[in-house]
């Protein structure tokens with residue numbers, strides 16, 4: 271299995287081009303199930319999770335073509351199966367998003383139940399009860415969600431008691447082809463949902479309110495194809511900004527979407543960064559200074575994203591002062607903490623908070639993470655640790671970061687992929 275070997279690096283300098291957002295691309299690719307016409311997606315990141323999604327769609331009979339590394343053509347008129355198998359679903363939870371579109375377009379779906387995963391239990395009850403409200407009958411048998419509807423799904427008023435990105439996306443896609451109006455209350459407001467709604471509307475859907483907690487969808491009988499460019503990845507952007515901050519560097523992220531990063535930018539400014547933004551770029555300059563520790567609490571958008579929590583725990587470990595990071599979305603998302611301890615970090619876990627006392631030195635060590643952003647936090651720690659850090663099991667990183675070693679290397683990081 272590949273690993274990354276990182277040596278203490280100079281202050282990061284230069285510019286990096288941000289890829290399309292993994293978490294926008296995954297639901298976007300799945301919209302192809304809602305139409306018999308061709309869908310073209312550009313700025314698709316070249317990632318393991320994208321390949322898994324394409325394999326899942328191909329397994330169901332969708333015609334998948336790649337125009338180039340970042341452009342995909344999909345045509346679901348050749349669909350011949352409504353089953354999403356355990357083999358693929360178990361490697362990527364977002365596979366659950368095929369459930370709503372398959373039900374809406376074909377009246378049935380058979381989707382493996384995604385298991386618990388490293389960061390928490392992650393149930394799918396909101397996806398299922400929402401679809402039941404729209405008239406679906408759902409049974410869970412032998413680890414599979416078996417869903418049916420007689421005729422079309424029906425529009426419904428659906429209140430979700432927890433803000434869920436995935437449930438909002440699944441139900442929005444299903445409602446686009448339902449009979450009548452659906453109102454999603456307490457909907458998630460993430461930029462990826464706004465991007466999905468824009469794509470669906472370009473296919474002929476009638477969706478209003480995406481980006482607010484009340485989304486109204488007038489169902490239509492048919493959707494057509496699309497040509498959609500995926501939103502820039504705000505989590506990849508934030509990860510590079512933190513990497514630059516801990517090395518007291520100065521970098522510019524190109525092809526980024528600064529308006530999706532308010533909460534992260536705010537914390538970087540509190541940490542001492544000077545941030546400048548344009549329409550599609552963000553620049554961070556530490557003016558040669560190391561960061562100050564920050565306190566933060568994760569929350570649904572526009573709050574501080576849980577997918578940036580691990581990277582800020584690392585920042586606090588090497589910052590000036592003590593910072594408290596509180597995780598409120600997932601119950602088990604501090605797996606980077608024991609690995610950071612191995613690198614000499616001073617972090618105390620108190621309930622759902624990580625209290626870090628900043629130190630000027632971490633030391634390199636072999637480390638391993640069991641989830642994507644935890645792995646990113648260890649790579650960042652490796653940049654400032656004395657000596658050599660080996661990050662093992664990097665297939666997690668490859669799920670969500672396109673060419674991370676090349677991009678960091680171009681900014682001056684001392685990082686190499688070792689193939690095994």
Ligand SMILES: CC(=O)N[C@H]1[C@@H](OP(=O)(O)OP(=O)(O)OC[C@H]2O[C@@H](n3ccc(=O)[nH]c3=O)[C@H](O)[C@@H]2O)O[C@H](CO)[C@@H](O)[C@@H]1O
Nearest residue numbers: 293364392393394395396397432433434435436437599600
């Ligand atoms: C592919 C993708 O876009 N993944 C993102 C998405 O995951 P995902 O869509 O899986 O996350 P959710 O927003 O659904 O999860 C938020 C919380 O709701 C809970 N929940 C969710 C659904 C449900 O039916 N019942 C329930 O209780 C979850 O366990 C969690 O505690 O949003 C998360 C929260 O911003 C991010 O960390 C992930 O990177």
Ligand SMILES: C=C(OP(=O)(O)O)C(=O)O
Nearest residue numbers: 293363364577642643670
């Ligand atoms: C948790 C994440 O992704 P997923 O929901 O695909 O597991 C993530 O992107 O940090």
